[in-house]
Amino acid sequence: MSLNNDLSNLFATMAAILEIKGEPVFKAIAFTKVSRWLKDSTLDLADLVATGKLADVEGIGPSSRRIIEEFIRTGSSSDFQELSKGVPAGVIGMLDIPSLGPKTISLLWKSRNITSVDELKSAIEKGELAGLKGIGEKKIAAIKEGIELRAKAGGRVGLPAALAAALPILEELGALPNVVEAKIAGSLRRFRETIGDVDLLCAAKPGADPQSIGRAVAAFPQVQKVLAQGVTKTSIVTFDGLQVDLRIVPPANFGAALLYFTGSKEHGVRLRSRAIDQGMTLNEWGIYRTSEYDKSAKKTGEAPSVKPLASRTEADVYKVLGLPYIEPELREDRGEIDAAAAGKLPKLVELAEIRGDLHCHTTASDGANSILEMAQAAREKGYQFLAITDHSKSSVIANGLTAERLLAHVKAIHKAAEQVKGLTLLAGCEVDILADGHLDFEAEVLAELDWVVASPHVALRQDRPKATDRILRAIESRYVNVIGHPTGRMIDQREGLPLDFARIFRAAAGSGTALEINGSYPRFDLNDVAARSAAEAGVMIAVDTDAHSVGGLEQMMFGVEVARRAWLTSGQIVNCMTPARLTQFISRKR
């Protein structure tokens, strides 16, 4: 994620290309050394270049220095382009496969004319590598496995899956005898909707060998492959194909490291420039007075010799910068630092403030549990209300209810309500918004309901004017309390409706119609950015799970995380109302 990392990868690739081409080995060795130094170094490269101190660093010769300077200036390298001339891009791409080194790639390219991962895959399948000198059956099997692993690990993983994979590892890590403290960092800590790699951070017991922690983690049962193992960093791939990077730091530097490795990159850049403006230097070890920091001794992988102004906790570091603590979900460079400086950060909604769920399904349509089971589960969660909202007739594959079945269902819900004390059970429906904006039921049917979610399920490739009119029309109905998953998007599967949000937000705010954050992955719809603009336009937000089973109610935590990333407070969320306030909200529109 850092400049050092990007440059380290650049030098490693250049070393590999030299080997693939069969150039004298000493050149490749020099680049490999620079790559390793860059990976381990905690020095601020841009700073070193700006102050002309890069020349003092041992092992970085004039040609490497030129490459670094050019890369910092332009983001690319002409030496790299020159070097990779004549080597097909697909050959360089083969370097991404674990267990496949430059020498083998060179052999495959020159003797079998294999110039891409796909060609390699098909050659293995056809048995064409047999008899190739130096590549035995075992090696072929390892390459095959590497290709599969790469395909799995290459894609991003959804937030719920990444969290489910990371939490047990975090727990085992935290229980190791030499670990004082362990936390998730990176985009997972910020609860982004999809995750590339999982970043973990831990503080080692003073005096303990940090490498012993890395070794212990490499032996965890989840580990399929160890990608790298250094003194303070270990990278593994789990059996789910997820890459996990662990960094080990001293307890005294834990907060600064956590801040650094949580990101986002852009948030970090802002913080560092704020530090510079105040004569301070901020890095993963701590925040320092620049005049003292520049004079201090710095060694790769160790804390600078001078005492930091703060480093133990993130809050300490923010405080030195004149800022209150900023929640990880806000650290996206979306105005959070200015808001923090002005004392205008929102008090983000918390899961404990949610009083109920307003969108779920039962066996009456496509759910797995009965009304009573859903209601009891909600009660056990401490909820004060729950809306049962099964599908309407047009959702045929979801066993949608006809008007007749719906009215019988309403009676069943009212009956169940009598059996669950302390829970307001709302008889509702998730009514389809048809392609032209008509609702799936007539007004007189809707009038029998306590709560109406209106959602688009089909015709999700409409153009903007049509799609916008469609949703606006649903908002106009006095019976519609919330638009469910308003865009219909599915992360990594479909874009959803291209809505004119400004018009929709105005109409929703003006009519007292809520818009939903659907907390079920891969929906997360509205997303964080749209939900924030909606709330800023005065729209009330409903955070729902769209649960299709008792277990589905647990997805509320993800809906709340989307809401937190949207800067929402409890006052902007329908689910945080008391049952009495909720009744008012409903009756005001009717």
Ligand SMILES: [Zn+2]
């Ligand atoms: Zn739906």
Ligand SMILES: [Zn+2]
């Ligand atoms: Zn639903």
